[in-house]
Amino acid sequence: MKPASFDYVAADSIDMAVASLAEARGGAKIIAGGQSLVPMLNFRMLRPALLVDINPIAGMAFIEDAGKDIRIGALTRHHQIETSAVIARHLPILSCAMTHVAHLAIRNRGTIGGSLAHADPAAELPMMALLLDAEIRVASSSGMRTVAARDFFLGALTVDLADGEIVTEIALPKVPPKTGWGFEEVARRSGDFALAAVAVVLTVSEGAIAQARIALTGVGPTPLRAADAEALLVGGAFEPGVAGRLTDAVRAAVEPDSDLHASSEYRRHLAGVLAGRAVAGAWRRANEAAA
């Protein structure tokens, strides 16, 4: 339960971090909050030759209202997002989601960039990035690029990041006016990873749903959007007849695995129930916002 030996670099700039990564030619891991990485090191599931610590980099932890988007620095801690007035005002669903992320001591340390790059299949932040159509900014020694969240998550613990790349920033577009949200999660204990969780944002116009986004986590190797379920909501009100079809469409969209904590069937069942509740909550809030 102790890590294997590694060398250590405390990077004080993104340039220094990417230069260290490039030099290590795939032998390095970035340590941000370390809340997922260090257990893997302690268990010796990972034995990197070099750890590049990005915690000393100044100016990489921020939450900024950039007009169209909210920009969040990759090194921003979960607790900062949980308690941010900017997030509470523009993306209240994210404030709610953060309270489900582990425990205070983990939220004090864990970072948004780390959570997205690690991509645990039952984590909340990858789902939120997908729900909110985030753009993920990535740096390497050869420059910068931007990846849409829908293209970023490739598999369990696998994302579109090459060895020499580092997530620097996440841009989350603000939601339109007359938008409501719903967030539902079931975990075995408070703060555990989700058995299933559903996040929904609905925008209404003249009593009907104009835009619907439904994202799920814990029910497949990556977070996913339930596109068919989103499509069937658009154009009408959320009524009991729609609720039944929504549940079926969400259950058809997921492919959960069975594990120690829950069977595949139970997770699929949960996804449907939680989606119904989350959409009902979003519908209520959207109508309040439109009133």
Place this chain on the structure above:
Amino acid sequence: MSRTREITVTVNGAAFEGAVEPRLLLVDFLRHTLGLTGTHVGCEHGVCGACTILLDGDSVRSCLLFAVQTDGRRVETVESLGRIGQMNALQESFHEHHALQCGFCTPGMLMTATDLLKKYPLATDDDIREGLSGNLCRCTGYDHIVKAIRALLTSKAGAVR
């Protein structure tokens, strides 16, 4: 063994300057290098909460940090709260309300509660339970820990009035 690093870290108000191996976990540094055995090592993967300490005032797991990462930072352990015969109000409240039995989880509970009391209003006992949910206790059933924190909040509210 990889190259050691020189660090300067302030632990419970005292500066430590010395060399550490990068892979040395903070909790092992505290216990073995500094002899501060108040912080307990439980699961060593961030689940049990026994090793919770304060880093620059924020509660964190000392099994998920490397000592080398605390260079230039401030660490507080359970030893900073008080000592026998001179416990702080939180420790007194734990004592008063039988909030420990074997005591293994207690340092983590105390350091977590210290941070919770600072960051959250803890209006209901459910809020306290939610706040403690990252700290495992196998003896008390948590009831008396919740009571101890509630009692401290009540006495503080009384003092303010």
